[in-house]
Amino acid sequence: MDHQLATSLWQQMWQGLRGNSAPQPLPTFVDTATFSSAFAVSELAATSIGLATQATASLIASSEPVEVNVRLASRWFQHSFMTLNRPAPQLWDAFAGDYASADGWIRLHTNAAHHRQAMESVLGQHHHRDALAQEVSRWRASELEQAIVDAGGCAAEMRSAAAWQQHPQGQAVSLEPLIDWQITPSGPKPAWLLPQARPLLGVNVLDLTRIIAGPVATRFLASLGAHVLRIDPPGWQEPGLDEEISCGKRRAVLDLTHTDDREQLIRLLRQADVLVHGYRADALDRLGLDAETRQKIAPGLVDVSLNAWGWQGPWRNRRGFDSLVQMGCGIAEQGMHWQQHDKPTPLPVQALDHATGYLMAAAVLTGLQQRVENGNGSQARLSLARTAQLLQQHRYAPGSTQTGITAEVKDNLPMLELTPWGLGIRLRAAAYLPGTPFLCATPGCLPGTDPASW
Numbered sequence: 001m002d003h004q005l006a007t008s009l010w011q012q013m014w015q016g017l018r019g020n021s022a023p024q025p026l027p028t029f030v031d032t033a034t035f036s037s038a039f040a041v042s043e044l045a046a047t048s049i050g051l052a053t054q055a056t057a058s059l060i061a062s063s064e065p066v067e068v069n070v071r072l073a074s075r076w077f078q079h080s081f082m083t084l085n086r087p088a089p090q091l092w093d094a095f096a097g098d099y100a101s102a103d104g105w106i107r108l109h110t111n112a113a114h115h116r117q118a119m120e121s122v123l124g125q126h127h128h129r130d131a132l133a134q135e136v137s138r139w140r141a142s143e144l145e146q147a148i149v150d151a152g153g154c155a156a157e158m159r160s161a162a163a164w165q166q167h168p169q170g171q172a173v174s175l176e177p178l179i180d181w182q183i184t185p186s187g188p189k190p191a192w193l194l195p196q197a198r199p200l201l202g203v204n205v206l207d208l209t210r211i212i213a214g215p216v217a218t219r220f221l222a223s224l225g226a227h228v229l230r231i232d233p234p235g236w237q238e239p240g241l242d243e244e245i246s247c248g249k250r251r252a253v254l255d256l257t258h259t260d261d262r263e264q265l266i267r268l269l270r271q272a273d274v275l276v277h278g279y280r281a282d283a284l285d286r287l288g289l290d291a292e293t294r295q296k297i298a299p300g301l302v303d304v305s306l307n308a309w310g311w312q313g314p315w316r317n318r319r320g321f322d323s324l325v326q327m328g329c330g331i332a333e334q335g336m337h338w339q340q341h342d343k344p345t346p347l348p349v350q351a352l353d354h355a356t357g358y359l360m361a362a363a364v365l366t367g368l369q370q371r372v373e374n375g376n377g378s379q380a381r382l383s384l385a386r387t388a389q390l391l392q393q394h395r396y397a398p399g400s401t402q403t404g405i406t407a408e409v410k411d412n413l414p415m416l417e418l419t420p421w422g423l424g425i426r427l428r429a430a431a432y433l434p435g436t437p438f439l440c441a442t443p444g445c446l447p448g449t450d451p452a453s454w
Helices: 003-018 041-059 070-076 113-123 129-136 141-150 161-166 168-174 213-223 259-270 291-297 322-329 331-339 351-374 384-392
Strands: 028-030 067-069 081-083 097-100 105-109 154-157 180-184 204-208 227-232 249-253 274-277 302-307 377-383 415-419 422-426
Touching (some): 003 041, 003 351, 003 384, 041 070, 041 351, 041 384, 067 070, 113 129, 113 141, 154 322, 168 384, 180 291, 204 213, 213 227, 213 351, 227 259, 322 331, 322 384, 331 384, 351 377, 351 384
Parallel strands (some): 204 227, 274 302, 302 377
Antiparallel strands (some): 081 422, 105 154, 180 377
């Protein structure tokens, strides 16, 4: 582990979370094995989990030192839940991945059925990847990217870091803070007790997030005892992530295009202490739930939001995922040169998603502390692209080597977990705060398992 890189990451994250206040001491790092990467991925994992843990300590006024197991933190960025006596669910659609175009590389993201249909509306239906690859090879990458995006799909051309810095969206992201904070009007005095063992007991968290980053944030909050209610749209499925991400939460289904369901969401919001959402930038505004309206509905609300490509610039409402941001901002191209490969080389894990998730959790906890101390509500905005910029500033020197991490269960003293799908094991928490265990009380569940009520 490179402590200089970890220290720099910690300082920048703390500044994003608390402004110019003096940062808390760096967590104590143990078992400092790291992923092999051009970038400080394991350092990012350890410091982001450490930041959320330190924010927990600050909320409950604990002076106990924070400890982070770097190997475990890295593994949590990989996956924390592993199935037993049954195959693990597939994480990727058969046609998702990187393809050579006429002038470079492009990544297609087709995990969601409607995203695959959008891709097929441009490239046609194919029975196997080789046939699709032949069709992709006839296109210029930038033209295919735009055509798929225009069709409502998800794709990203592989750009160099220099090209991204010159791109209008890259320029917009470079001007954004890591966490964009706004103080909002105060609300009634909260009734939270903030017990050390379960600090968020009695805190209602309304979760409007999907896939990885937002659900990582709300999973961390659930592990502290928060009452997390996740709302999914009808028909939404993410079978590769249900057991991994939804533990500790209740899950309901609402169709926000229907008036009755939208009114039910407003009733839920009225009783929420925290709102975490990952819709595209203007999505809630179009439903009549802009930031000002949300605060009027729930005065003092801690409102934390995420998008993929940043909050300003021409792509602020573009669909995006971790793997696409890595392609678009230069990470995959830089990794290719570092590894001396001839194809895109992304990070060893979806580190942008996971790190942003823990930064979001830290923002929620800091917002709750502000609410307790002065009654103010708060709004915080983060993006995968801005987290990518942070990571790109923290690279290993050419020729440096890292330990390399393997998925050896015996190293991590995992816990058995029985889910609706069967038996599995969950890694123990990567962070240690004396007196405050990080433990979800319930296993993962399917959308619609619970009613849309507190």
